[in-house]
Amino acid sequence: MKEEIFAKLKEISGEQYVYSDTETLDHFSRDYTEKLQYNPDVVIKPGTAEEISAILKICNEHKIPVTPRAAGTGVTGGALATRGGVLLSIERLNKILEIDERNLQVTAESGVITEVLQNAVKEKGLFYPPDPSSRGSCFIGGNIAENSGGPKAVKYGVVKDYVLNLEVVLPTGEIIWTGANVLKNATGYNLTQLMVGSEGTLGIVTKAVFKLIPLPKFDLLMLAPFNSLEKAAEAVSAIFRAGFTPSGLELVEINALKIVSRMVDSSIVPVTDDMEAHLIVEVDGNDMDVLMKEMEQIAELLVQFDCGEIFFADDATQKEELWKLRRRTAEAVKSIGYTIEEDTVVPRAELPKLVKGAKALGEKYDFQVVCYGHAGDGNIHVRIFKDGHPNSFGNETVKPILEELFRLVKSLNGTISAEHGIGIIQKEFLPIVFDEAALRLMREIKKAFDPNNILNAGKVIDID
Amino acid sequence: MKEEIFAKLKEISGEQYVYSDTETLDHFSRDYTEKLQYNPDVVIKPGTAEEISAILKICNEHKIPVTPRAAGTGVTGGALATRGGVLLSIERLNKILEIDERNLQVTAESGVITEVLQNAVKEKGLFYPPDPSSRGSCFIGGNIAENSGGPKAVKYGVVKDYVLNLEVVLPTGEIIWTGANVLKNATGYNLTQLMVGSEGTLGIVTKAVFKLIPLPKFDLLMLAPFNSLEKAAEAVSAIFRAGFTPSGLELVEINALKIVSRMVDSSIVPVTDDMEAHLIVEVDGNDMDVLMKEMEQIAELLVQFDCGEIFFADDATQKEELWKLRRRTAEAVKSIGYTIEEDTVVPRAELPKLVKGAKALGEKYDFQVVCYGHAGDGNIHVRIFKDGHPNSFGNETVKPILEELFRLVKSLNGTISAEHGIGIIQKEFLPIVFDEAALRLMREIKKAFDPNNILNAGKVIDID
Known part of the structure; x- marks a missing residue:
């Protein structure tokens, strides 16, 4: 990048907020996506929308790639400076x-x-x-x-x-x-x-x-073990069909729960080998009597799906511990090698087909597969893993598994991302879920907003 | 329109679904927008998406305007064939x-x-x-x-x-x-x-x-009279700030209520001259005890805003009658000459400023102004009226009033349409609420979808 541009950037945001030292570039070269790394040429931390405007005007004029970055916790590579150029951190816009x-x-x-x-x-x-x-x-x-x-x-x-x-x-x-x-x-x-x-x-x-x-005044939380993953998935849609709308309904497969229980040193979850999956069910509202009744009725309903002994969180500490188990699941399974987290989503009642299909794919391709996620929304994170197997992005061994998984998802009227986005790592799979005409519209929209393709170019959809 | 095109349209949807007789063209020349009338050259009622695809391909090739039409109940002219051409009714897609x-x-x-x-x-x-x-x-x-x-x-x-x-x-x-x-x-x-x-x-x-x-199992409905329009508007946001979320929260100014009460021959609403406005409040849910308590608490809250004697609907018939009064308000006030219905919306707590400002505008310009609408959403329909005054669209006398109303709405962080859309009659006011750059993006989006500008051209935003 030309010295002239550097000088202008420094003029806009002040010298102290424009970085080109190795350490800073390195820090901003990664996000939470697998092991990918792309160095920007410069990192800038503007303090206002007006500064960002000035930066984008210059970069647009000189056709310099700009990668906007929030906290870098994304898992599809959206905040990676894949084309170098300017990495624009919004961290100072924190009011x-x-x-x-x-x-x-x-x-x-x-x-x-x-x-x-x-x-x-x-x-x-x-x-x-x-x-x-x-x-x-x-x-x-x-x-x-x-x-x-x-x-x-x-x-x-x-x-x-x-x-x-x-x-x-x-x-x-x-x-x-x-x-x-x-x-x-x-x-x-x-x-x-x-x-x-x-x-x-x-x-x-x-x-x-x-x-x-x-803010709802009260909530209640329970953990229900199932000896069949599919039964647990079936129970999810049954809850809604019975007229309940829980404020949380998560599914965690036993393999994931075992790993995360060790990680957070939790004692409240009795993990036994005859269980395949757990549901975490939360209800909230302003009337404790109503909630107690709801929780009871949901528990009765779960029994019809062969659930084991339900654990009811007694107090805030137990609730916090249960939620911590769920929140840290991704981190836990990742730590033992499940690098690839997919973000599949289907209509809720198709969950049993999705988890069954995902497990079958694991067997077919000789990968380990673990499922967990926001089951109430039909959103299941599928992690696949094989000892000694490298990073997934662009990996030709993994691609056919993902393609098959996504075709299954599509056949169930679902799609490939519920909340993680497309970024760079899912881009190649978009044609599985969208017609070419829909993709063309997306490209045209991108061109309408960004005629010179400077802003986060190559993410979501390619126009060059 | 060329005979050749007619022939092709008949080939696509069948002769019996392509109309060019005066009666049909006349019927489809209007919607519910004031007194506007635009004749299409032909009306077609395709039966499938594939037929619509074939029709649009031909029209796109020959650059023939196409106006899609649902039931024609819109009030901003969106379904009017302002450029002639093909009026495409979706009425046969009714499964x-x-x-x-x-x-x-x-x-x-x-x-x-x-x-x-x-x-x-x-x-x-x-x-x-x-x-x-x-x-x-x-x-x-x-x-x-x-x-x-x-x-x-x-x-x-x-x-x-x-x-x-x-x-x-x-x-x-x-x-x-x-x-x-x-x-x-x-x-x-x-x-x-x-x-x-x-x-x-x-x-x-x-x-x-x-x-x-x-489906919620139960609902409760009440009608609360206020001797001040502004107090009624203030009460609206107080309900939400107290933590309630009613399933309906409507406001009707007394002038409108008087007219509609006569029209539907209602006896349940005691309309007295010292009242300025009424709130209709509905709560719904699955537990009647909870609802009764909620209704009571809301009623107590309303008293703090000087509300008069609250009418509680006793049964389904009374509920239906109350809702009928609300539903037919627009029709009623229109029937006595309030031709222009605006669709203003502001953050809920700004309602008092909106209704006060609307009434003040009426006085300033010597128009009658009546307010009613979905107050819980901050969405107030403002009708303005003057004896013997003509239709509004393009009327230069009315324009300054609307401009002033919309600038007020904008200053309150609101906008000019909540649920009626822009169509043809609000198009000229868009620059009051959007920057030119935002309008440019909308034009570019329109071009991306419809490069030849054949589909409902001239509605929402102009690209030619």
């Missing part, structure tokens, strides 16, 4: 600007940590439900880019259901607001929803207005 | 294809009447909440085009919150599915949400997959 208790809304800069936002509104008795496993470190801007979910999505929806309005810097440097701070909007094309889940390829979100809801 | 009780989903063709869909799923104990006033005649395809809401939106959201996946015929004739039948989706750009609310300008929706929810 909660207004918690509007009158309107149940919060306005925040995009670099605010998700849990910080959750806690700030919680203090006012308000609730921001999107809740990815990485909530302690990930940014709301990254969550918007990936349309993140988490365990509460089953009752409360995902990021897209909370975003009302976004301030976005376009690749051309213009700053726009995409909508209005309202609950209903039929005014022009929905640019807000188009931005959500676009993985930083259409613009850089700098501010977000979220709707909030009243 | 509910599958009610999937296992997955709580319904798949239907886009010409199904909303109430028919609602009732069909209700029979299975399921609930499709979007509920526009015209539900007895409007089509789900039209609701998707306008992102319709209705009174249940305050608790349950609007159409966009229920659409999972759409079959769409593009202006180029290609048929695509926009997504997958899943509750969470982070796979490529969100074409589904882009289609919702695009008013038939980007493609013709032929099938929709909606998510459903369990």
Whole structure:
């Protein structure tokens, strides 16, 4: 990159926020995606939307690749500087600007940590439900880019259901607001929803207005063991068909639970060898009697699916421990070698077919397969693993397994990503779930926003 | 239009479904928008997506304008053949294809009447909440085009919150599915949400997959009179701030209520001259004790805003009568000359400023102004009226009032349409709420979908 550009970047954000030292470049060369690494030429940490605008104008003029980065906790390579150039970190955009208790809304800069936002509104008795496993470190801007979910999505929806309005810097440097701070909007094309889940390829979100809801007063949590993975999956849709809407409904296969129980040194989960999977079921609301009754009725229903002895969390500590087991599952299985996490999602009642199919694929290709995830949404993370097997991205041995898995998902009216996005590692599989005409529209949309293809180029969809 | 094109259209859909007689053209020359009338050259009623594809291919090739039409109940001119050409009615696409009780989903063709869909799923104990006033005649395809809401939106959201996946015929004739039948989706750009609310300008929706929810078992309804319109508006946000989420929260100004009470010959509403507005409050759920308690607490809260004697609906008949009063308000005020219905929406707590500002504008410009609508969403329909005053669209006397109203709305972080859309009559006001860069993106999106600008051209946004 030309010295002249460096100088301009330093002029915009100040010398102390423009980095080209090895250590910084190295730190920003990775995210949470497998073992991939791509060095940017320069890292910049602008402090305002106006600075970002100025940076993008220069990069657009000189056709310099720009990779926007939130906290780098993504798992599909969306924040990797695959083309070098400028890595633009939003970490300094970290202010909660207004918690509007009158309107149940919060306005925040995009670099605010998700849990910080959750806690700030919680203090006012308000609730921001999107809740990815990485909530302690990930940014709301990254969550918007990936349309993140988490365990509460089953009752409360995902990021897209909370975003009302976004301030976005376009690749051309213009700053726009995409909508209005309202609950209903039929005014022009929905640019807000188009931005959500676009993985930083259409613009850089700098501010977000979220709707909030009243914080539910109580919740109850239980863990139900099943001696059949398929039965556990069947029980999931039965709960909803009986008219219940749990605030959490997670599935963890026994292999994963064993690993994570060791990792977090948990004693509350009796892991026995005759069990194949566990369901974590949470209900929440404002009336404890109603919740107790609901929990009881759900427990009775689970018994019909041959569930074993149900563990009811007694207090906040036990609840926290159970949720910690679930939250750290990905990290745990990854630590023993399950490098590839897929993010399959199907209509809820097709879960038994999905987990059965995933396990069968493991046997067919001689890989280990472990399933866990947000079963209530039909969203199962499938991890595949083989001793001594290398990283997956671009690996030709793994590709046919994934293709077969995704074709199964498609045949069940599902799709290949529920909350992780496409980034670079799932791009090649998009034609399995989209017709060419739909992919063409996506390319045209990308061109409309980013005619010079400078912003997170090569992520989600290729236009060059 | 050339005889050759007529012949081809007849070949595609059958002679009996292609009309050029005066009566049919006249019938399809209007929708529910004021007194506008535009004759198409031909009306066609295709029976399948494949026929629509063939029609669009021909029209695209010959650059013939195509106006898609659902039930024609829209109020912004979206279904009017302003450029002549082909009017394409989706009324024959009227089949509910599958009610999937296992997955709580319904798949239907886009010409199904909303109430028919609602009732069909209700029979299975399921609930499709979007509920526009015209539900007895409007089509789900039209609701998707306008992102319709209705009174249940305050608790349950609007159409966009229920659409999972759409079959769409593009202006180029290609048929695509926009997504997958899943509750969470982070796979490529969100074409589904882009289609919702695009008013038939980007493609013709032929099938929709909606998510459903369990039907709440009980509801309770009350009507609360206020001697101050502003106090009524203030009470609205107080309800939510106290932690309640009513399933309906409507506001009707006294002038409107008087007119509609006469029209439906209602006796249950004691309309007294010292009242300025009424709130209709509904709660729903599965536990009657909880609902009774909620209703009581809300009633106590309303008293703090100087509400008068609250009327509690005793039974299904009274509930139906109350809702009928609300549903027919638009029709009633229209019948006595309030031709122009605006669809303003602001953050909920700004309602008092909105209604106060709207009334002040009436006085300033010597128009009568009446307010009613989905107050819980911050969505107020503002009707303005003057004896002997002509139709509004393009009327230079009315324009400054609307501009001032919309600037007020914008200053309150609101926007100009919550559920009616832009169509032709609100198009000129879009620059009040969107920057030029945002409007440019909308034009580019339109060009990406419809390079020859044949589909509902001149609606929402102009590209020629």
